[in-house]
Amino acid sequence: MDAESAELLHVTVDLWHPDCWTLQTTRQVDVGLVGYRTMRNDTGATGQFGVYGESQDVVDGAIEAIQASSFTEAATRLSPAAALTGSVGPTTCPVLVEFDPEPSIRSAFTARGFFHHSPTRHERGRERRSLITRGDRSTLQRALTEIETAYDADIEVIRVTSATEDRSNHRPTERLSPRQQEAFQLARARGYYEYPRETTSRDLAAELDVSKTTFLEHLRKAEAKLLTDIDL
The missing domain is CATH 3.30.70.260 (ACT domain)
Incomplete structure (x- = not known):
């Protein structure tokens, strides 16, 4: 070249790749993870992550799954002030995870x-x-x-x-998370933005197998990001 x-x-x-604690966790529990930064040392690696989900119970379950993974050493909750971005789900918790970097x-x-x-x-x-x-x-x-x-x-x-x-x-939707893209694209495809509306948020949530609250959370965040790209 x-x-x-x-x-x-x-x-x-x-x-997708095998032997990864983040993918293992999000298969076991209906949550998402945002990985902000990772630091490696002689004994392993430490990363800062945001765990987000529909409720505190779901997020708590995900953190327990992270702690129980054979690929992690520890998962420590951080104060909300340690989050590097705002909430990306109905409930978000910043976590410091110590893990084996070799399968990464x-x-x-x-x-x-x-x-x-x-x-x-x-x-x-x-x-x-x-x-x-x-x-x-x-x-x-x-x-x-x-x-x-x-x-x-x-x-x-x-x-x-x-x-x-x-x-x-760039396409404005590139800035959306996978779930935000999924919610927004489904809403457009099903006529949610037509007048009169051809579907309801409850029906769309059922199609994605999530609660109405979770669906609207993803959709509203998608709309907010897309609106920032419009020069008013």
């Missing part, structure tokens, strides 16, 4: 020239990563295929754009 063909690429991937797929990306552009999101047994790398589309695909093979992973490329593009050229 020559210098002229290389460019800075912004890559969004959705993936993060190093597979960094070793191949990727760096993380924003916090990772983990929901329903899969995770979404926003990455920046320098190269062309063919070298990008080769690197992702190498990771899939080495980690027995399943990687789906959601979006690839130039990292130097003007932000106005």
Whole structure:
């Protein structure tokens, strides 16, 4: 690859890989995790995460599942003031997790020239990563295929754009979490925004197998993010 063909690429991937406590937890309990930062040392790794779910009981159950995982050493609740962003669900708890970094797929990306552009999101047994790398589309695909093979992973490329593009050229929905995208796209597809409405929030929530409160929480957050992209 020559210098002229290389460019800075912004890559969004959705993936599954084995032996991961975050994916294990979100399969067992209906919660989401936001991974903000991770620090490695000689004995393991420590990461700061936000655990979010429909209720405090659900979040508590997720933290218990994290503590019980064979891939973690400890999970310590932090004060709400330690959260790096606002609430991403009806109930959110910041947690410091000590874990074995060896099964982690993060190093597979960094070793191949990727760096993380924003916090990772983990929901329903899969995770979404926003990455920046320098190269062309063919070298990008080769690197992702190498990771899939080495980690027995399943990687789906959601979006690839130039990292130097003007932000106005990006799809506004790219800023939404997977659940927010799911709620918003379903609402549009079922005529929720038509007049008169062709469906109800209760019906949409039932279709996603969540409570009406949870559905509306995801939808309202999606709408709030999308509205910030409109120049009023």
